Amino acid sequence: xxxxxxxxxxxxxxxxxxxxxxxxxxxxxxxxxxxxxxxxxxxxxxxxxxxxxxxxxxxxxxxxxxxxxxxxxxxxxxxxxxxxxxxxxxxxxxxxxxxxxxxxxxxxxxxxxxxxxxxxxxxxxxxxxxxxxxxxxxxxxxxxxxxxxxxxxxxxxxxxxxxxxxxxxxxxxxxxxxxxxxxxxxxxxxxxxxxxxxxxxxxxxxxxxxxxxxxxxxxxxxxxxxxxxxxxxxxxxxxxxxxxxxxxxxxxxxxxxxxxxxxxxxxxxxxxxxxxxxxxxxxxxxxxxxxxxxxxxxxxxxxxxxxxxxxxxxxxxxxxxxxxxxxxxxxxxxxxx
Amino acid sequence: xxxxxxxxxxxxxxxxxxxxxxxxxxxxxxxxxxxxxxxxxxxxxxxxxxxxxxxxxxxxxxxxxxxxxxxxxxxxxxxxxxxxxxxxxxxxxxxxxxxxxxxxxxxxxxxxxxxxxxxxxxxxxxxxxxxxxxxxxxxxxxxxxxxxxxxxxxxxxxxxxxxxxxxxxxxxxxxxxxxxxxxxxxxxxxxxxxxxxxxxxxxxxxxxxxxxxxxxxxxxxxxxxxxxxxxxxxxxxxxxxxxxxxxxxxxxxxxxxxxxxxxxxxxxxxxxxxxxxxxxxxxxxxxxxxxxxxxxxxxxxxxxxxxxxxxxxxxxxxxxxxxxxxxxxxxxxxxxxxxxxxxxxxxxxxxxxxxxxxxxxxxxxxxxxxxxxxxxxxxxxxxxxxxxxxxxxxxxxxxxxxxxxxxxxxxxxxxxxxxxxxxxxxxxxxxxxxxxxxxxxxxxxxxxxxxxxxxxxxxxxxxxxxxxxxxxxxxxxxxxxxxxxxxxxxxxxxxxxxxxxxxxxxxxxxxxxxxxxxxxxxxxxxxxxxx
Numbered sequence: 001x002x003x004x005x006x007x008x009x010x011x012x013x014x015x016x017x018x019x020x021x022x023x024x025x026x027x028x029x030x031x032x033x034x035x036x037x038x039x040x041x042x043x044x045x046x047x048x049x050x051x052x053x054x055x056x057x058x059x060x061x062x063x064x065x066x067x068x069x070x071x072x073x074x075x076x077x078x079x080x081x082x083x084x085x086x087x088x089x090x091x092x093x094x095x096x097x098x099x100x101x102x103x104x105x106x107x108x109x110x111x112x113x114x115x116x117x118x119x120x121x122x123x124x125x126x127x128x129x130x131x132x133x134x135x136x137x138x139x140x141x142x143x144x145x146x147x148x149x150x151x152x153x154x155x156x157x158x159x160x161x162x163x164x165x166x167x168x169x170x171x172x173x174x175x176x177x178x179x180x181x182x183x184x185x186x187x188x189x190x191x192x193x194x195x196x197x198x199x200x201x202x203x204x205x206x207x208x209x210x211x212x213x214x215x216x217x218x219x220x221x222x223x224x225x226x227x228x229x230x231x232x233x234x235x236x237x238x239x240x241x242x243x244x245x246x247x248x249x250x251x252x253x254x255x256x257x258x259x260x261x262x263x264x265x266x267x268x269x270x271x272x273x274x275x276x277x278x279x280x281x282x283x284x285x286x287x288x289x290x291x292x293x294x295x296x297x298x299x300x301x302x303x304x305x306x307x308x309x310x311x312x313x314x315x316x317x318x319x320x321x322x323x324x325x326x327x328x329x330x331x332x333x334x335x336x337x
Numbered sequence: 338x339x340x341x342x343x344x345x346x347x348x349x350x351x352x353x354x355x356x357x358x359x360x361x362x363x364x365x366x367x368x369x370x371x372x373x374x375x376x377x378x379x380x381x382x383x384x385x386x387x388x389x390x391x392x393x394x395x396x397x398x399x400x401x402x403x404x405x406x407x408x409x410x411x412x413x414x415x416x417x418x419x420x421x422x423x424x425x426x427x428x429x430x431x432x433x434x435x436x437x438x439x440x441x442x443x444x445x446x447x448x449x450x451x452x453x454x455x456x457x458x459x460x461x462x463x464x465x466x467x468x469x470x471x472x473x474x475x476x477x478x479x480x481x482x483x484x485x486x487x488x489x490x491x492x493x494x495x496x497x498x499x500x501x502x503x504x505x506x507x508x509x510x511x512x513x514x515x516x517x518x519x520x521x522x523x524x525x526x527x528x529x530x531x532x533x534x535x536x537x538x539x540x541x542x543x544x545x546x547x548x549x550x551x552x553x554x555x556x557x558x559x560x561x562x563x564x565x566x567x568x569x570x571x572x573x574x575x576x577x578x579x580x581x582x583x584x585x586x587x588x589x590x591x592x593x594x595x596x597x598x599x600x601x602x603x604x605x606x607x608x609x610x611x612x613x614x615x616x617x618x619x620x621x622x623x624x625x626x627x628x629x630x631x632x633x634x635x636x637x638x639x640x641x642x643x644x645x646x647x648x649x650x651x652x653x654x655x656x657x658x659x660x661x662x663x664x665x666x667x668x669x670x671x672x673x674x675x676x677x678x679x680x681x682x683x684x685x686x687x688x689x690x691x692x693x694x695x696x697x698x699x700x701x702x703x704x705x706x707x708x709x710x711x712x713x714x715x716x717x718x719x720x721x722x723x724x725x726x727x728x729x730x731x732x733x734x735x736x737x738x739x740x741x742x743x744x745x746x747x748x749x750x751x752x753x754x755x756x757x758x759x760x761x762x763x764x765x766x767x768x769x770x771x772x773x774x775x776x777x778x779x780x781x782x783x784x785x786x787x788x789x790x791x792x793x794x795x796x797x798x799x800x801x802x803x804x805x806x807x808x809x810x811x812x813x814x815x816x817x818x819x820x821x822x823x824x825x826x827x828x829x830x831x832x833x834x835x836x837x838x839x840x841x842x843x844x845x846x847x848x849x850x851x852x853x854x855x856x857x858x859x860x861x862x863x864x865x866x867x868x
Contacts, residue, residue, distance in 0.1 A: 129436035129445075158479075159705075166705035169667050170762065171693035171722055185708035189747050193704070197432035204389050205435065205493070206420030206449035266451045270444040270458075 004336030006279040007130035012286035013040075014122040017328055019293045021111035021118075022247070024304035026315050029325060030110045036328045037117035043332035044124050056157055058113075058120035065112035072105025073097050078309050100308040107308070125331070134273070152198070156191050163187055227256035248294075278334045285327045292324035340501055340533040341365035341388055345402035348383060348392055357383045359557040360402065365550075367407075367500070368531040370524075372538065372548035372564070374571065376780055377752030379554045381537040382428065385503050388535060389425045390416035407500055421450050424494035428505040428751065428778075430486045439473045439481075439489050446497045464496040467522050484515035484655030491519060495526065501533040502526070508543055509777050512654045512806045513841050516543050539752075539780045542575035542809065542845055545591045565589060573781035576809060576857050577845040583862050593848045600849065616816075617645035619681075620769060620800045626665060626675035628824075635661045636824040639675070643802070645768075648795045650811040650832070651804040652842050653821035659804035660701065662821070663771045666802065667698045679769070694723060697767035701774045703758030707746035712738070712757050715746055716764045723765035732760050735793070737786040751778030756787065763794065770794060770801045776810045788813035808842050812855045 020033040041055065074086075074093040079100025088094045163186045167174075172182045202208075234249035296302050303316040343363040349356045357380040365371055373381050386392040390411040393400035404411040407422045424446075427433045436442050443464055447457045465471045468488045478486065487510055494502065502523065508516035524547045526532045538544045551567035553560045560570070568578055568589050577596055581589040590596035621643040628636040636658050643649055651659040664670040665677055668689045676683050684692050700706065709715040716729045733739045736756045741749055746757050755778060763770065772791075776784050784807070791814040795801050805811050811818065811832070818835040820828035820842070828835045833853040836843050844855045854860050 127437045127441070129438070129441040162700070162702070163705045165669050165689075166698075166700050168689040169669055169693055169696075169698040169700075170706050170719070171690050171765070173690050182708050186705055189708075190704050193747075194432060197427065197429070198435070200391050200395060200416075201425075201427065201433035202435060203395065203416040204391065204420060204423070204425040205433075205446045206417050206497075207435075209415075209417040209420060209449055268448050268451045268453060268457070270440075270448055270454060270461075 004276055004278045005125070005282050005331060005334070006273055006275065007126050007134055008273060009279040009282040009286065010122055010126045010331075011131070011134070012283050012290070013328060013331060014118060016286040016289040016293070017118040017121075018115055019290060020325060021114045023293065024306070025104075025107050025111065026303055026306040026317075027107050027110065028315050028317050029304070029321060030107060030114055032322060032325045033328070034110055034114040034117060036325060037114055037121055039329055040332045040335075041117055041121040041124065043335055043337075044121070045335070045337050054120040054124045058116045061116040062109075062113040065109045065116070068108050068112065069102065069105035072108065073101045076101040076104070080311050100310070100312055103312055104308040107306075125335075130271075152191075152195065155194065156187070159190055159194070160187055163190070223256045227253045230256060278336070281334060282331050285330050289324040289327050292320060296320055296324070338367045339364050339405075340367040340369070340407055341535070342405045343387070343402065344405075346387060346404055347399070347401035348387065349399040351397045353398070356399075356557050358387070358554075358559070361559045363552060363559055363561055365533060365535065367533050368527070369549050370527050370534040370536070370547055371550045371552060371561075372536055372541070372544050373552050373554065374537075374539075374541065374573070374780075375554035376573075377778060377783055378750035380557065381554055382505055384552075384554060384559075385425075385505050385535065385537055387411065388501075389423050389503055390414060390419045417449075420446060420499075421497065422500045423503065424497065424499035424501070425503045426491050426494050426505065426507050428509065430483075430490035430510075433490055433493070434478050434486075437477055437479070439470065439476050439478060442478060442489055442493045443496045446493060450497055452497070460496045460498065464492045467495070467525070468492045469518060482656035483510040484512060487511055487515070488519060491522070495522075498530070499532070501535070504534070504536040504538075506538055506778065507536065508538065508540055510655070510774070510806075513808070515655055516540070516806075520544065520547070539776075539778065540807070541573070541781070542577065545575065545578070564591070575781075575845060577849065579857055580846065580849070580860060580862060583857075593845060596849050616647045617798055619644050620679065621666060622678040622681075623662075623665070624675050624678070626672040626677065628661060628665065628670060628673050634824055636665070636672075639824075639826050641819070641826065641829070643769075643800055645798045645800055646795055647817055648791055648801045648803065648815045649817045649819060650815035651802060651819050651821060652806070652808070652811070652835075654841070657821040658824040659821055660773055661824070663698065663773055663802060663804055666769065666771060667696050668692045669698075693767075694765070695767055696769040696771065697762040697765060698771045699755075699759050699762050699773060699775060701777065703754050704747065706758055706761060707754070710745060711743050712746055712749075712760070713742045715757065715761045719761050719764040725765055727764045729760075729764075732764060735786075735790050736760055737783055752780065752783055755779065756783070759787075759790075766799075768799055770799060772801065772803045772805075774805055775803060776805060776807045784810045785813060808836060808844050812836070812844055 017033060017037060020029050024030065041058070074097070077095035077098065079098035081099040082096040083099055084097040086094050086097065160183070163183055167182045173179060174183065230249050230253035234246050234253060237246035237249060293302070297304070300318065300320060302318045302321040304321065306315050341363065343361050346358055346361040347356055348358045373384060375381050383392065387404050388406055390406070392398070393412065394415055406419060409419060411419070434442055436445055440461065443461055444457050447460060452460070465474055468491060470485065470488050470492060473481065473485060473489065478489065481489065487507060491507060504523070507519060511519065520543055523534055527534050527547070536544060545564065548564050550561060551564050551571070553567065553571060560567070565588050568574060569582070577593065578589055578591070581596060581599070586599045590599060619642050621641070623639055623641040626636055626639045639662065651662060653659055661670060665672060668684050668687065671685065676685055678684070679692065679695060707715060709718050712733065713729050716727060716732060720727045729742060730739060733742050736759060738753055738756045738760065741753050741757060746754060749757055755775060759772070759775065775787060779787065788810060791801055791803070803811060803815065815832055818828070818830065818832050819826055820835060832855055836855060837847055837853055838851070846857060846860050847855050850860055858864065
């Protein structure tokens with residue numbers, strides 16, 4: 001339990017949150033969801049060990065995401081509102097530079113930033129060990145690997161501070177890109193060393209042991225066939241423009257593949273999942289948001305799609321979709337501080 | 338019955354031209370306690386990795402012969418499948434934590450091995466009791482001190498009750514009391530449950546009392562035998578053993594109590610108490626310094642004057658504020674109240690890089706500062722950036738790492754890397770040198786070399802601070818000792834005044850002979866007789 005909200009509720013919240021940047025380019029929704037993610041991130045209790053590290057991760061990631069604006073302007077030469085032109089003879093970047101590309105690049109940067117702030121919030125709020133416990137035994141190997149990957153980011157950020165301090169104490173000035181070598185090389189080498197040691201630690205602590213086999217496995221072939229079938233159906237759905245069923249089918253295919261590949265591993269859980277009123281409330285509202293954003297278009301137009309090509313139009317807003325996104329701010333109001 | 342059988346075991350790392358281990362044969366009896374010793378970089382950790390199956394399954398390289406561990410041939414049994422019967426505690430506990438909190442960490446192995454919840458609960462409580470960490474059970478690991486982390490790492494390995502426990506320098510980051518607690522827990526598991534223990538440790542004074550067998554690795558070869566048989570053949574032994582050897586005692590004493598019984602046979606010990614070193618001008622003044630990490634106080638009203646020529650040892654339990662005080666002097670942390678003066682000037686407004694031209698800082702984890710392709714280039718980098726000229730051969734010779742000069746710093750062993758970082762900092766010849774746990778991973782012989790280096794450095798009119806738990810090391814070089822407790826300076830004086838009679842920080846010789854005697858030299862053992 002993190003902030004009185006259990007891991008299941010946080011998973012549902014995160015899924016509902018990322019649906020917006022994954023399925024929509026409507027800037028109104030994207031800005032709204034970014035504000036929601038930032039509000040929830042800053043509502044989390046400060047004493048939570050990982051929070052500051054993940055905030056830093058979100059800031060740096062969002063800074064990098066702004067590069068997509070320039071990339072978009074220089075490489076996409078479509079749109080009706082030209083503001084400059086580079087010589088056509090220049091490869092890739094040559095041609096008209098348009099406001100349409102600039103706006104689309106900005107929208108993409110906001111989408112990336114919202115995913116990063118959502119991920120930072122999720123990782124700050126949930127102990128990855130709790131996530132691992134959510135998975136059935138057959139998926140534990142995938143879950144622990146993912147958990148270790150999540151642990152790796154804040155550990156690397158923490159190591160980067162130590163290295164920065166140590167190099168300053170050695171009298172090193174960071175004035176140019178070349179000076180960064182004194183920072184980057186120890187960071188890479190210590191990160192690799194730590195990854196290797198962490199993997200060794202996992203091995204010696206029985207992670208993914210095949211010594212305990214539950215039953216003779218019959219699931220693997222069935223899971224593989226089911227996974228392959230789901231991928232085919234997902235591709236058909238995506239090809240026909242049905243994005244929601246396509247994404248759902250693809251997720252189902254991945255889950256089945258994981259079940260098939262790790263069917264022989266058994267793992268138990270020490271800590272049962274606790275359902276507090278806060279957890280129930282966040283789960284329920286997140287589920288509502290998910291349902292509205294994935295299936296609401298069957299009832300009314302949610303205006304999720306938006307494009308700046310060939311002309312820039314004002315984005316439209318659906319009260320239903322907007323309200324569903326605003327519901328995601330609930331953890332900021334109920335989290336235990 | 339054998340717990341481990343090594344048959345003609347050889348191993349060579351990938352891309353290496355030399356074997357680390359060559360045709361080793363070794364037999365470990367089930368229920369025994371075995372101490373692995375050897376110089377820095379001799380292959381102790383590699384040997385331990387052969388026992389838990391990491392080698393040959395993880396690193397590649399060339400593996401010859403066989404290792405059979407509790408009936409499993411490690412060629413055909415993966416490390417994860419040995420986990421139910423073999424527990425491992427790594428040199429750096431940080432590297433083995435997989436989850437974020439103490440309880441999660443302790444039950445992690447049991448969850449992997451599919452223990453039922455009731456058994457896990459029982460084992461968790463027992464392990465928390467055994468390690469004395471009940472109060473930490475809900476804490477985040479990132480909030481724990483080094484000693485607490487080491488205890489959690491050990492608890493995580495013990496909770497599933499493996500038949501064999503492998504420990505790689507488990508006390509290297511611990512203060513004497515914490516180390517004693519950890520080793521007492523291991524001893525109890527061995528005595529009560531017959532757990533086989535294989536432990537690599539440089540601090541032999543801590544482990545020898547309960548080691549039944551010693552295995553020594555040197556130049557790819559292995560010798561093993563009962564402790565009393567092996568002791569006369571070892572170069573690097575604690576002061577107590579050297580004292581026993583000097584007086585021809587048999588059996589050689591392993592504890593102060595053993596030695597005290599034999600002491601009655603001696604008629605005269607003429608103390609030769611070391612004289613305190615003369616000190617010069619004041620270099621550092623610390624005035625009323627207070628500092629907190631958030632709401633947690635770390636230093637409280639610290640006042641201190643330090644002079645040229647002094648070697649000042651900072652001692653105190655894990656988390657007492659030693660590293661924080663060093664970081665105040667280099668300016669990496671700034672006082673909440675009070676000020677730090679360097680040569681009479683406050684460093685408050687000076688950037689760290691400027692202070693660094695006069696103050697050198699070697700952190701506890703040296704990998705943070707090493708980034709060149711070879712140690713030679715590392716020294717040249719410092720010399721260039723500080724506008725100095727140095728002879729790398731002389732510098733590395735003085736630190737006993739001349740053979741490492743053209744090797745990549747990150748290919749060195751822990752002890753060699755520690756000294757490489759020291760060489761990189763000392764190349765700039767800073768007026769003040771700050772060393773944070775410089776003996777981590779160093780065997781006794783290398784500690785003596787390091788102590789001599791520090792003494793010579795201070796004799797050039799420099800000031801040296803050493804934060805350390807290693808009392809046997811600090812008395813070889815320090816002429817002043819400061820004791821910190823909960824961020825307060827509680828003792829300050831000559832080593833004999835501060836350490837004599839201390840429950841936590843006295844030397845073996847002092848515990849045996851009392852008075853102001855701290856070293857073998859004080860106890861009348863001539864230098865020529867010391868190993």
